[in-house]
Structure formats: structure tokens, C-alpha cells
Amino acid sequence: MYALGNVHVDGVAVPAQKDCVDNSDNCVGRRVAVTAVVTVLLPDRRVRSTVPTDLTPVDESLADALSAERERQRETLTLIASENHASEAVLRAQGSVLTNNYAEGRPGDRYYAGCAHADEVERLAIERARELFDTVHANVQPHSGTQANLAAYEALLEPGDSILSLELTSGGHLSHGHDATAVATHYEVEHYHVDPETGRLDYEAVAERARETNPDLLVSGYSAYPRRVDWERMQAIAESVDAAHVADIAHLTGLVAADIYPSPVGVADVVTCSTHKTIRSGRGGAIMASEEYAEAVDRAVFPGCQGGPLLHNVAGKAAGFYEALQPEFEAYASQTVENATALGERLDGRGFDLVSGGTDVHFVLLDFQQSHPDLTGQRAEELLEAVGVVCNKSTVPGDRRNSTVTSGVRLGTPAITTRGFDADATRRLADAIADVLDSPEDESVRADASGTVADLCTEFPVYE
16 A cells, blocks of 8 residues: 555545445445545644555546456466566556656756656666666667657658668568658658568678668667577678668567677667567666767657656666566576477477577567468457457568458567466467467367466466
8 A cells, every 4th residue: 555544535534554345444335445536644634645546436437447457467368479567566666656747858957846856766767777788878768669769760860861671561660661650751761571481581682772772771670570680780781881770679678688689789879679578667668879879869859759758657667677687587588588489389380380480589470371371360369369368460471461460470478478487388378379270160179278278377377
């Protein structure tokens, strides 16, 4: 509980830190918990707080929706590669009173008064990011990985300059310049592709594409590429055409922080990331840069692309970065990749095609075009959600279906690893997935798979 003392409801003093049910404890026949937004009085009668810890007495509809979502996360298995289960510490930090603050600017140089504690929180997040990623400069204010990318472009480019990035069906991200985005409105965007036969980057082909297009910026790092990236090779390609280089490690943040995946920090000119995927930190983004680009990056974030930072999210980042600095985090990140490998190997053995033939990261990409030509990514997503496995459809190299239908799914292991899954448990889940996708009309198969998922949720609980 966040407040001590008594809660006064309808003039009745209710002891704090105690939920009241029925007619006991002066609760006059209804549940009140200390959680109502009402005056909270400490024993000396001074008003100290009106902070709720439960929304039920205030907004039952919202409380019910949040409670239902918590139960959904407990009772299903999340295989969306960009999702995870944040710790209670991160959740509390993100739900803190810092949501009330405006703090445009940087620590020690704000446009508002009252930012001393906000400065302390942001400095903690910055210092921890610098230690995690061994970087000279970190900006932790971006609201998301996409905002971090936009700020990086703003820092390095002029309107009308050109970007060379991986095409979406090859594993790129919308924010790397898809036609539907503002990036394509402000910059000229060209794309390179993975090798259609191997599903892997062909660095000679990327270099040739760079010579053809002569970009001002080369973007590496991807949303759906399950293999290691040779950052030095990409930097050399950028330098060969006098282009800047942004490495987007949104999906890889936790793996890089744990030192189990090569880091582009100190190689690329600017590194962008998300802070809530494999690293389980507060939701948002961050940017790492050398001293040469530090000032330009900071100006690009504010006032270039954003107003003030979301300080409660910055607090969540600080909390998550602290957790990632602990020795246990490396074991978590390693297990995440081990589980993804086990998942891919079992599905491969069951006759499913994996993009690139496997994985080096926290997810696998299933390509149905040859192995299951009648199955779409959309249908697979629906079938799996019906048995309690939540994943996302994904385009795959050479995909002829549009992005709302697709010919593949992406299956990630960060969230199930947070629950405590090991490789054996992941293989059990893989078999259930394969059974459902192989027999989409068989109700008994779906029932068995639902039972397996329920058993795994019980064996490996989250948010108890």
C-alpha cells in the first residue's frame, strides 16, 4: 500500500492497508480498500496523500478492464517478440507521481521549476544506460523506439536527404521508411533486401545497393531478422558511400545489454533502441551516441521531435536498467535465446519452414509459403490465440500476401522466459503449436493444446 493511516469513506474511518468486505470493519456492506481516491489521514490528522492503489471504488469499469487484462496475461502465453512482463518494480515506477511533472529540457537545464527530483530520476536512467551499453552519451527521453529513430534522422539528416534501409517483408521496420510513414514524406527512401534463398543479409548486395543509391544514411538493425548483424560490415558500407549509420537495436536491447549479442555502440554513429522488449524496462526508447553527435541527438529529441519527457516512463526505464545490471539478467537473456533455439528446432523437426533456417536471437519466423501453403499468418494467429498462445502474424521474404494477412508468424520467447520457461517447457509448447497449425479444424487437438497451455501457465506463473 502507498498510504498509511485511515481512509474516510462516507464519514467512516477505515483502517489503511486492509480490504473490507461485507459488513465487517465498518465497511457498511461494500468493499472499500484503501484504494479509493478519498482523503487519507495519518494519525496526526494531517492530509498527506490521495493516491489510490485500487481503482475499483473510483472507476469500476476501468478497474474491471485492467483486472481482466492482468488475468489474460496470467492465463495465456505471450509469444509476441516485442512484448514482455515488466517487474512489479518497473510497474510501480511507471505508475508513480512523476506522471504529474513537466520537465522540458535536460537534467539541470529545465524550462520548468520543481524538477530537482525529476532530474535525479533521469540522471539515474542515463547513468545506468551508459553503464549497460558502454556508451559515452545516452538520451532516455524518447517515448518509443520509433521516436528514437525519428530523432536520429533529425539529428543526422536534412529534409529531402536519402535513407537506405531493409525492406519491410525482409524484416525491416515501418519507422525505417515505409511509404505509409512520415519518414517517407520527409526523406527519400530506398531499400535493400535479404537473400530470397537464404533469408539472410548478403553484405555484398547491400554494398552494391549503397553504391547504386548513394544514401545519406544507412539503417541497420531490424524488426524481424533472426540472425546476427555484422555491425562493422554495415559501418564499412556506410563509410564507402560517405553515409551516416544508424543501428536500430529495438528488439536486441536486452541481448546487447547482457553481452550475448554483438553491440553496435561505438561502431555505428547513432544507436537507437526500445526499452521494454528484451530488456523488460519501462516502456519507451533511448538513443546512444558518441560525443560528436550527442548535442545534435539531444536537440533532435527536444525540441525537434518531442515536448517534455514522460518522466514516469523514464523512472520505469531507470528501474528496468537497474535490474538489467544485476548478474541474473545475463542468465535470463541467455535462456531467452536458448528457448528460441529450442522452439525453432522443434518446429523445424515438425515440418515447418523457418526464415533463415533458425535463429540467433529471441524469436523465430515461421514461413508457411511452402510447408503450409493454405495457411496464412492471420489464420495461424487466430488459431493459436484460441488455445491461449498469443503471437503476431508477420510478412516473410517473398511474401505475396499483404501485411494484414501475411504468410508467416513471429514467435518470441522473452515473456515466457520471464515466466521461468526452460528449453524443455518450450518444446512442450512448440508441440502444441505444431499440433494446432497442422490440424486447424480438429477440435480435439485444440482442446489438448488448450490443456497444455493451461498446465504451462500454472507451472510457470506470472503476476501471482
